[in-house]
Amino acid sequence: MNAIYDFSILTGGIHERLSGLMSPTAVMITEMVIIGTLLIVFVALMGLVLVLAERKVAAFFQLRLGPNRVGPWGSLQTLADFLKLLTKELITTKSADKFLYNLAPFIVMLTPFLALGVIPFAPGLQIMDMNIGVFFITAVSSMGVLGILIGGWASNNKYSLIGGMRSAAMVVSYELSVTLAIMTMVIMTESLSLSEIIASQSDGWWIIKGHIPALIAFLLYLTASTAETNRGPFDLAEAESELTAGFHTEYGGIKFAFFFLSEFVNMLVVASIATILFFGGWMPFHLPFEWAVGFNHIMDFIPGIVWGFGKVTFVIFLMMWFRWTFPRLRIDQILNLEWKYLLPMNLVNFLLMALIALSGFYL
Amino acid sequence: MQAELISKDGTQEYFVNMGPQHPSTHGVLRLVLTLDGEIIKRVEPHIGYVHRSIEKMAEFDTYKQIIHLTDRMDYLSAHMNNEAVALLVENALEIEVSDRVKVIRTIMSELTRLASHQLWWGVMGMDMGAITTFLYAFRDREMINDIMEETTGARLTMNYNTPGGVMFDLHPNFQKQVKEFIKIFKTKLPEYDELLSGNIIFTERTKGIGKLSLADAISFGVTGPSGRASGFACDVRKTNPYSAYDRVNFTEILLVEGDAYARYKARIFEMWESISIIDQLIDNIPEGVIMAPMKAIVKLPKGEFYQRVETARGELGVFVVSDGNKTPYRVKFRSPGFSNLSVLDHISRGHKIADLVAIMSTLDLVIPDIDR
Amino acid sequence: MSTIIAYFKGIGQGLNTLWTGMKVTGYYFFHARKEIITMQYPDNRDTLKIPERFRGRVVMLHDQNNEHACNGCTMCEMACPNGSIKIITDKILNPETGKAVRIIDKHIYHFSMCTLCNLCVQACPSNALAMDNSYENSVYDRSELTFVLNQPGSKIRDNVKD
Numbered sequence A: 001m002n003a004i005y006d007f008s009i010l011t012g013g014i015h016e017r018l019s020g021l022m023s024p025t026a027v028m029i030t031e032m033v034i035i036g037t038l039l040i041v042f043v044a045l046m047g048l049v050l051v052l053a054e055r056k057v058a059a060f061f062q063l064r065l066g067p068n069r070v071g072p073w074g075s076l077q078t079l080a081d082f083l084k085l086l087t088k089e090l091i092t093t094k095s096a097d098k099f100l101y102n103l104a105p106f107i108v109m110l111t112p113f114l115a116l117g118v119i120p121f122a123p124g125l126q127i128m129d130m131n132i133g134v135f136f137i138t139a140v141s142s143m144g145v146l147g148i149l150i151g152g153w154a155s156n157n158k159y160s161l162i163g164g165m166r167s168a169a170m171v172v173s174y175e176l177s178v179t180l181a182i183m184t185m186v187i188m189t190e191s192l193s194l195s196e197i198i199a200s201q202s203d204g205w206w207i208i209k210g211h212i213p214a215l216i217a218f219l220l221y222l223t224a225s226t227a228e229t230n231r232g233p234f235d236l237a238e239a240e241s242e243l244t245a246g247f248h249t250e251y252g253g254i255k256f257a258f259f260f261l262s263e264f265v266n267m268l269v270v271a272s273i274a275t276i277l278f279f280g281g282w283m284p285f286h287l288p289f290e291w292a293v294g295f296n297h298i299m300d301f302i303p304g305i306v307w308g309f310g311k312v313t314f315v316i317f318l319m320m321w322f323r324w325t326f327p328r329l330r331i332d333q334i335l336n337l338e339w340k341y342l343l344p345m346n347l348v349n350f351l352l353m354a355l356i357a358l359s360g361f362y363l
Numbered sequence B: 001m002q003a004e005l006i007s008k009d010g011t012q013e014y015f016v017n018m019g020p021q022h023p024s025t026h027g028v029l030r031l032v033l034t035l036d037g038e039i040i041k042r043v044e045p046h047i048g049y050v051h052r053s054i055e056k057m058a059e060f061d062t063y064k065q066i067i068h069l070t071d072r073m074d075y076l077s078a079h080m081n082n083e084a085v086a087l088l089v090e091n092a093l094e095i096e097v098s099d100r101v102k103v104i105r106t107i108m109s110e111l112t113r114l115a116s117h118q119l120w121w122g123v124m125g126m127d128m129g130a131i132t133t134f135l136y137a138f139r140d141r142e143m144i145n146d147i148m149e150e151t152t153g154a155r156l157t158m159n160y161n162t163p164g165g166v167m168f169d170l171h172p173n174f175q176k177q178v179k180e181f182i183k184i185f186k187t188k189l190p191e192y193d194e195l196l197s198g199n200i201i202f203t204e205r206t207k208g209i210g211k212l213s214l215a216d217a218i219s220f221g222v223t224g225p226s227g228r229a230s231g232f233a234c235d236v237r238k239t240n241p242y243s244a245y246d247r248v249n250f251t252e253i254l255l256v257e258g259d260a261y262a263r264y265k266a267r268i269f270e271m272w273e274s275i276s277i278i279d280q281l282i283d284n285i286p287e288g289v290i291m292a293p294m295k296a297i298v299k300l301p302k303g304e305f306y307q308r309v310e311t312a313r314g315e316l317g318v319f320v321v322s323d324g325n326k327t328p329y330r331v332k333f334r335s336p337g338f339s340n341l342s343v344l345d346h347i348s349r350g351h352k353i354a355d356l357v358a359i360m361s362t363l364d365l366v367i368p369d370i371d372r
Numbered sequence C: 001m002s003t004i005i006a007y008f009k010g011i012g013q014g015l016n017t018l019w020t021g022m023k024v025t026g027y028y029f030f031h032a033r034k035e036i037i038t039m040q041y042p043d044n045r046d047t048l049k050i051p052e053r054f055r056g057r058v059v060m061l062h063d064q065n066n067e068h069a070c071n072g073c074t075m076c077e078m079a080c081p082n083g084s085i086k087i088i089t090d091k092i093l094n095p096e097t098g099k100a101v102r103i104i105d106k107h108i109y110h111f112s113m114c115t116l117c118n119l120c121v122q123a124c125p126s127n128a129l130a131m132d133n134s135y136e137n138s139v140y141d142r143s144e145l146t147f148v149l150n151q152p153g154s155k156i157r158d159n160v161k162d
């Protein structure tokens, strides 16, 4: 890997400068504040970009132009929408459970924040390199449903309640598949740390090295995680043609924006994990062959951050493609799909992968 | 089918108001649902939110003027509604319209039917969660609307028929445009199958949902594609041919399953039939006058008159009691939407909320048609 | 065994149908430049083509001498299904014959009530009315939708029969 693209040089430099100025405690606090601010800015920015991207992509799928009035190519449209939502009056419905009603959007928003904390987007561009990163993310990402459930319950609206219950039933089931698909890959990587998983793919991405089980695991992960983010054909928690807006029917203004944004940031998290597990995160495209050294070297000249975000974009595009093509499933079909198809397939795939790993039959 | 109203485990049923403002009731229809969890126990349609008393208004209008009111009933079958009244007056006065008018009316009817089914297909996809279909359907429907606009001067509420003929002659471009549209649409219609009809999610969601037996279809008076999907041979174009339907070859789509998927399929097949009807007629539109000689003031003889036509939604009947004046004494429209809605409760009991949406879209309800 | 085969066949066929759908949307996504059908409405006013028969609003035809063909026969008023037209006539003395002749004073047209049914245009015996192709007709006040169709100072053309 080309060292010039490593962000740890930059972050390390800042750390040393700060250490020279103040006490270690103060350094820690300052760094935390800086990182927190950066993270919030990053999430807000990503949210805006992704919302715009979704609208543009959807428009192109649908033979439309999409937003094109505010800013060049409509690029400021989502910012304008966000400002509009920000200035709207905050309304708490009369019969809502006030505390929970106001709490729900924050819980929903908190999850992707926590998950983003351990995701490396580029060499060195990672807030915290936990040695149980994968475990942490799976644990944290199941919290999001809590917000949806609370929001659906506290709104005191029957549509919201149905949406919340649907979401709970769905996410609880699909957690299994997501985790199993991740575990399948962890067998190969032999590590739970995300940066080590990436490092293990320096000679080729797992989707290439891992044979068919890796491909199946990728498809299973993609399906299950789409469901987990309440998107695409699995968006029946909102199910706009059935439940008007599902769990966030009663939310407006910035609280609605939180729900809305969290969906997109969740998508980013999910896509990043997929990228890390199957496409080597920021790792350039390498071929695991002797003769490919020159090729691998050329690939190294493309910065890791480009690789990282490029691959994330690709996975997100796939998810958008699903969303704008497929009709929505019914709740019992969703659970059928999980328990009768995804889960058994995942288990078999898991075994297969274990066999492959044991026999050392991978490149 | 008839689910028990009290569940065994003692859970409580609850009511949900679906509508009058709801994305999938397509207008201001209010459904009061009795639910047990997600299972529907009862559906009670409350109608009348767009009631404009068209029947009463028609009593004060001359026969020429009534036609423009029928535009606003089932606005997606505006031409067929117009035609019903025009045919009624012509039959009552025993006026023979020219062949040209007959063929024009038939082509226009089929174009309207196509447009209506296209819109329905798009909305159906949207109700099922696939929003993209809506835009694709509108792309194709736009072509028909443009053709309509060119000849009749309006896109939706055409008011093209008058007793004795049609208002304008065909636009010189008409034949060319229609042929071009048919050519394009023949390539686009398979896309409809690829996007929805074949899609596993879609078939899973519609097959076996909302089964309507033949006996029920007849006793509820469900007509149109919805009735024919249950095997009810109710196509007025076949049973009582009007205009030029007796001189074209087309098959009446009859399916046996009677579920939501069959109703869906019936409409897709009907689109192909409509294309074939237009294909047969478009090249030989006979010459002739577009207006039969009529008295300036149309007065129907004393008596009762009934005329039915096949709109995109089913059988539209117009019943007029005349006392010999220039305005009718009483007008009654037998609108297909009303009868089709009546079956909703019967076929959606025991299904889930998501199924209700699917069933409603396959019944293809247009609320102004129900309320009038 | 056959159920297992059916299980996998089901999965395969299901995935195939999904892919078929994705191919359609995918095609349009990657050919968006060619296939986009929406119009940039307020920007394309100049290139917008309105069919000549489009029924935008009822107008009275005037020629360059500011003369129209309406003789105030009120046929259009009677033909209108919703009372959108009100004819106010006047009488003038014909200087040659010395007889009183009916002329139109005001042809009042309530656009707010008009359903654009074209019946008035058809009913007019002297073809004084027509539909124009205007399409941006929204106003801020309802009273702005009431028009007097005969232009001020206009008079009836000579050759119009009564």
Ligand code: SF4
Pocket: C058, C079, C080, C081, C082, C083, C084, C085, C113, C114, C115, C116, C117, C118, C119, C120, C121
């Ligand atoms: S177009 Fe119809 S509604 Fe409008 S003024 Fe003429 S007759 Fe009346």
Ligand code: SF4
Pocket: C069, C070, C071, C072, C073, C074, C075, C076, C077, C087, C104, C123, C124, C125, C126, C127, C128, C129
């Ligand atoms: S516009 Fe025509 S129908 Fe109306 S009053 Fe004038 S001449 Fe008569």
